[in-house]
Amino acid sequence: MYTSATAFLEALVEQGITHAFVNLGSDHPGLVEAIARARALGNPVPRMITCPNEMVALSMAQGYAQVSGQPQAVIIHVECGTQALAGAVHNVAKGRVPVLIFAGSSPFTQEGEMVGSRNEFIQWIQDVHDQRGLVRGYMRYDNEIRTGANVKQMVHRAMQFAKSDPKGPVYLMMAREVMEAECEPRDIDMDRWQPLEPTSLGASNARKLVCALATAKRPLIVTSYVGRNADAVDALAELSMRLGIGVIESVPSYVNLPHDHPMYLGNYWNEPSRNIALAEADLVLVIDSDVPWIPTKNSPADDARVYHIDVDPLKEQMPLWYIEPHGSFRADAGTALAEMLHALDDTALQDTDVEERAAHYRAMAAERRRALEDREQSGGGLSIGRLMAALRQHVDANTILLNEGITNYQPVFDHLAPTQAGTMFASGGGSLGWNGGAALGAKLARPDATVVAVTGDGSYMFTTPSSVHWISRRYNAPFLQVVLNNDGWNAPRHSALAVHPSGYASQADDLDLSFSPAPDYGGIAAASGGAASFVIDADSDVDVILHQAFEALEQGLSVVVEARLS
Secondary structure, X not given: OOEHHHHHHHHXXXXXXXXXXXXXXXXXXXXXXXXXXXXXXXXXXXXXXXXXXXXXXXXXXXXXXXXXXXXXXXXXXXXXXXXXXXXXXXHHXXXXXXXXXXXXXXXXXXXXXXXXXXXXXXXXXXOOOOOHHHOHHHOOEEEEEOOHHHHHHHHHHHHHHHHOOOOOEEEEEEEHHHHHOEOOOOOOOHHHOOOOOOOOOOHHHHHHHHHHHHHOXXXXXXXXXXXXXXXXXXXXXXXXXXXXXXXXEEOOOOOOOOOXXXXXXXXXXXXXXXXXXXXXXXXXXXEOOOOOOOOXXXXXXXXXXXEEEEOOOOOOOXXXXXXXXXXXXXXXXXXXXXXXXXXXXXOOOOOOOHHHHHHHHHHHHHHHHHHHHHHHHOXXXXXXXXXHHHHHOOOOOOEEEEEEOHHHHHHHHHHHOOOOOOXXXXXXXXXXXXXXXXXXXXXXXXXXXXXXXXXXXXXXXXXXXXXXXXXXXXXXXXXXXXXEEOOOOHHHHHHHHHHOOOOHHHHOOOOOOOOOOOOOHHHHHHXXXXXXXXXXXXXXXXXXXXXXXXXXXXXXXXXXXXXXXX
């Protein structure tokens, strides 16, 4: 029988969704039957990846989409599964990552009136007033499928939202009776269900920005996620070189400019100091950044001119947000940068000294690189600089790096120093536990790649490592995970001392943040998924142990390296 569930699966295939990360429940009999039917008849169906934890499932979908650019599906059960998606919902929303989340819902009949009517006690308990409302504030679109007559249209409409800027997650739900209901097959012309075209600056605005950048004495570009589009990275690299513009990253979640680029000036996060390049800039162009600076710590000069390009320049989901730009433009970064390069070709520029600016920023970039090298080579013990420098020796163009180092975000980016777009990622959000599932999603998207996740010990525990490493073994998706063990949650400690530097907390021996005695981080992964486990401390030969760890990875094992930082 051709049912609504069958039509739903066909819609996923029409969307090019190749993987569904699933945590099935009592609300999915019709879907389970439709999957089995498709396989028996040889019909295409997305690969179903069983995920014992829903947050891991959504993190896998996020990692897959970040690496491949192709959105995938997550299938969960009723309101319990929806809530169990937890902080991953925040991450895909704030990271603007397209994904389809599909949930069942409790049957709406209870006396056998329809196929799928209630037959288990849990179906009364799981019936809530507004299941979609649990995640509505994070979704680009949400709806309930009420009939098989328009299942495909509902899926394709949802995915138009997911894949149109500003991209993000969408949520659909369907009750058991609807999934089970017979319906007529529908042919869909997918050319008529495409996402919106990227928005542009327009020729006039492109010329205006190019002229402003060209005539400034110290122009600076600030970005966080231009690197979602590799073409935008190439265009940014060219524009910065041709006009002698420094580029700095604020809280980067992608490779926005190669770290060996002459105009790359590094990145900043929460450090309580003013960035020199930002302070001296007389013109700042913000492209694709949610938090270009923190006003209480680090901001441009009062007389600096500020311009802003973003697919969501008003930050419509942020109740408090403003940077008071002199001009703001809603545009896709890749499209806008290409337009600016075209304007640069067609514009006769006056009073610009590109060489002087370029030399200034080259010198700043070179001094930064020398300082990083000094950190890698100086001091005793196991420093984050020394560890990342050793790890960098195992990184090549076929390595995907995931950074959830939390208080070590910045040195992980700095010392791994990625030089190619699409090779290093962060979640783009603030809910910890992304890196484990994201690493699995990255490996499924790029089976040929070496996947390395760097995580703090606290964020490692948030990943639900028992589920992550079981999935890794089940689906042959090995990756290497470096756990930075600094004995607990350092981020809350930093936050407390930043507000109360001389208070009682600064003198306390215990702030309830320690993980001592520490878990056996590698042992958890070994027990759940047969992972290989290594420990590095201040007395270890770091190079030898990392060599052994990558050898185990090449043999098809996932690997956990616990690094006990000094």
